[in-house]
Amino acid sequence: MKSRSAELTIILAVLSIISMMVIPIPTPLLDVLLIVNIGVSFMILLVAMNTTEALHFSVFPSLLLLTTLFRLALNVSSTRAILSTGNAGTVIHTFGSFVIGDNAVVGFVVFLILAIIQYLIITRGAERVAEVAARFTLDAMPGKQISIDADLNAGLINEKEARERRETIEKEADFFGAMDGAMKFVKGDAVASMIIVAINIIGGFIIGMAMNGDSLTTALQNYTILSVGDGLVSQLPALLISTSSGLIVTRSASGGTLGDELTRQLFSFPRFMYIVAGVLTLFGILTPIGPIRTLPVAALLAYGGYRMTQNLKTTEMQASKKEVAAEEAEVRSPESVMSFIQVDPIEFEFGYALIPLADSKQGGDLLDRVIMIRRQCALELGIVVPVIRIRDNIQLKPNQYSIKIRGNEVSNGELLLDHYLAMSPGIDDPAVTGIPTTEPAFGLPALWIHGNVRERAELAGYTVVDPPSVVATHLTEVIKRHAHELLGRQETKALVDSIKPTHPTLLDELIPGLLSIGDIQKVLGNLLREKVSIRDLVTILETLADYAAITKDHALLTEYVRQSLARQISQQYCVKGQVLPVITLSAAVEKRLADAIQHSEQGAYLALDPRVSQQVYHALNEQIGRLTTLGQQPVVITSPAVRLHFRRMIERVLPDVPVLSYNELDAAIEIQSSGMVSI
Template sequence: MKKADFGIGLFLIIAIIFLIVPMNSTLLDIFLALNISVAMVVLFNAMFSKEVLNMSAFPTILLFTTIFRISLNVSSTKLILTTGDPGNVVRTFGSFVAGNGNLVIGLIIFIILILVQFLVINKGSERVSEVTARFTLDAMPGKQMAIDADLNTGAINDVEAKRRREKIQEEAAFFGSMDGATKYVKGDAIAGLIITIINMAGGTIMGVMYLGQSAGEAFQHFAVLTIGDGLVSQIPSLMISLATGVLVTKVSKEADLGDLLVRQLFSIPKVLYMVGGSMIFLGVVTPLNVVLFSAYGIIFIISGRAIAAKLEVTEIENEVSLEEASANEIRKPENVVSLLQVDPIELEFGYGIIPLADANQGGDLLDRVVLIRRQIALELGCVVPMIRLRDNIQLNPNQYIIKIKGIQVSEGEILFDHYMAMNPGYVEEEITGIPTFEPSFHLPAIWITESQRERAESLGYTVVDPPSIIATHLTEVIRSHIHELLTRQDVQNLVNNIQEANQTLISELVPKLLNIGEIQKVLQNLLSEGISIRDLVSIFETLADYAPTTRDTDVLTEYARQSLKRAISGKYFPSGEMTSVVTLDPKVEQEIMNSVKQTEQGAYLSLDPGVTKEIIESVQAEVQKLEELGKNPIIITSPIVRMYFKRLTQDYFKDLIVVSYNEIDNNVELQSVGMVTV
């Protein structure tokens, strides 16, 4: 058995035994002193504990101390009524109050003590415990929801959430127990008052009948002992009641009660100045003791000045500390590292464009940026990184630039309060304005005013406002560079997104067959040619099928494209329409295949420069035919040649679409209008 368990058990057994077995006066003195010391320990612990749960066993302590105190009260009553000598402690307490023989004063003081405990401290503690218990129980669902919200957002982990839930349950249990435990203190005060009356009446009768004393002598003798006994029991009871009140009214979790009271009462100098001035005024103007009140006033004023000086020093120290902290922060090598961080996408603009990005001035550019990210996600199945918008005073007022990974890739210029009008090709009537070029596709356009907008639209011009111009330009830049922005972490997030519903597929593919880096390269290859990766399951299924035979990411990309042929056909070949395309001469295909060199790092094309020139010239001629017909430049090749031909032409023809026969759906109707040959 633990020593603590043995001590608590002995404490309770002694209390029960002394309710039955008489004890001598010396033993009673020992346990009365113990009772007073335990009450002090409880009181000071309640005062200086930083939160109520530090004394979560207080209801049980309250019960134990009450039982022990009642047992001592019963034992002292026995000694008073039987021997008239309850020991040194009881006699001493009684003589302090009624030592001069004035029993009326002693009784009045004792009754006041009982009333203060019963009507003030006990009543208040009982009410506070009841209300606190009610509000604690009512607040439990809200606190639980707050913990769940923090857990879902990642602000806390499972361990912290469990700890907070347990704390809420402990608080509810504690205040619920305190609501009932305060009844012990209230009952103890009532019992003490009744025992005192019994002692006084019974002692007087015993003195007259058995000790041969007169009624006056008996009353005098036993009244002193009764008052002493009442004080010995009620003073510890008062301390326990005070501890109860302190504990249930404790609201701060930052400091103990002493620090809290001093800091909150004596921390504002002007309050002390006003109190000091008021005390001096009362001493001088009224008949009150001028020396006493003026002395108090001077003390308060001096204390206020001392606190003000201390606050000034503290404020200066805080300023110095902040400056030193700032200086140390600047000196830290990590700060240089933070400067190396590059935003994936930046849109910088001159001060003239600021109103378009300022919501307070009616600008909606920020909302359009959000829509751009949503549009790209729906169209290409890829999450666009956060787009940084910032003004740059080094730019022209109406100029803006777009950066990818800190490097400028495009720029444009707008006219505020103007509209851009573009001729779709069939409008013959011209309108006056400032000639310019549309920044996204470099088409000729005209800046027109608000008054010309309605007329331009009626004539058939396409009219767009400045925010739409910037948003469209930004969208096209992101589309063309989205493959560069796809990181390994982005790929991991995409994998995690479909893992729950496709556990078998993911466990087979990653990392047994392909690692995240290899999957990233396949997805980047698809995005670089504008192929959506929203259907990740189909892409991953294909990779899982072919990865056992090859880990060449270029070859795996071709297999993935073939599995997405319905999407590719829907993108480039409208249903129910004849699509004009250009094919590739089999001789050219054979020449390309003969020039492919295989290495450990992958395959590359080693084509004769003269042949390359002829192929490019032929492609140029055929693409021009399609553009004259108003068609997209599409070249159809065999599957094995497609990726090499695309790699050969991508530096010369940015918008050239190269599709293999295996990537075309069966119901697509094609019309060849030319052939690339040498």
């Protein structure tokens, strides 16, 4: 209700201002409106002086237009009154007679000086500053966005703070862009006021002498007083508004008012005040100015410097005492240890020699690569990777880095920043020499080579990558391998809520009537454990809604979901168009596995003779080695009944070998048997 009342008031005010340009108004009302104009201008100036940030006064560009329109409407009304009746009210007459006195020329010159000050100095300066601020704000937007993403990935801010910062950047760009245009109103107003005064004086001469029969002296005195008074009454608010505009566009985000910042920054160097006091004293002694005029000012400056020195010492002592007291209170408080028990989902730690990787000032782009890794994981796996904490660790070797999940190291590696990592195509070139190492992401043999060998290695067919790419690839593979550990109930809730606006009926049926968030999280975790993307969350939840009424077994529900994602899973491993080379299990192995499946209250499990397991491992390794030699990705296919149990059996030994069932294959896919596991 209050908002609608304010909107109605503004609408009526704008309509009234426009009406003033056409409808004559009585001089008593004109006096009141002129005083209102001066009061509003003073209020705007005070708000501009006490605003800590430009966005705190974001309505200023619109307010600038309204006040300029109001001032012009008053000019039209006062001009009508001056030329038609020779009486523009008490306010205008008082301003004119007070400034002019007995000399019309002096009054006109004073008005002209005020107009020149406003137009040439304040208005044009503020206009230029607004133009440059708008240009620089727009140019700085990409860099600010990257900085926000970097802080977000480094864990310095959360998603909400990042969103607020982005909104602030957009508002700043809009504000300074609007100010750049709004300053044209102020500039035009300054020009219009001078033209209106000239029109009033010339028109007054003509009307006074030709129509009213006044003498030249009388017409000059009367109409000059009224014209200059009208100009001053409009020029004073315009000068205040122009000053407010200059203050707004020249303020930086200092976090304090203009008075606070002037006092803190201008008078924060007491020794300079002593120097100025000494210079003024010398002026008084060595020049005809005389010490009588300069010594009082010099003494005042020296006293001010002394008081500031004492205040700075007192402030420093108080700040030191407060800091010590705060540290003691923090140590004694029971909450002081809370920060130590927080565990980051993902941590990337590195030795001091690898600091240039993360330091943008030294050309490091690790933070930008982390942003791309998070986007890649969102596209490929359908999960939002948590913030990756990046920091140095002096306990590591200088060239070593470590990747941790939930506070535990899951992988590590070493980098040589002045080298390149070269992986052999299978046939080594004797001319390509370097330091033998192992590629950290996939465990392939590689060499650290110097830059002068890089071109030769690439010509020989080696895969050559720079150290930042090695780290990015390694980090990406670790995240994919441990994605199921990063998906908790809170993250699952966020994913589910993301589709709620488009699929409310599905969620109302499924949660919490059939499954809880924890049940869904376990199914999604099972999929991610085998690197199955959960991006098609709607299909996954639709399948769970279909089968959750039949069973609550998470493993069985996962199998149903995998069958619904048959096209996605098939295309994930399909090569050469529609051909999928696979390793199958012999009928004897399938029967052994099916017979070894046991059922209990905790679910089904595989109770296979360890000797048989070893035989299966050995036979599977032979087939995998043969396919790897041929350059093919090993994919095992089994019957739906034993797929899950076979996958669990080989998971610890061969975690990267995908196991599919016949029901998970798209009908359009051609199966090509490339080997069989038999014992």
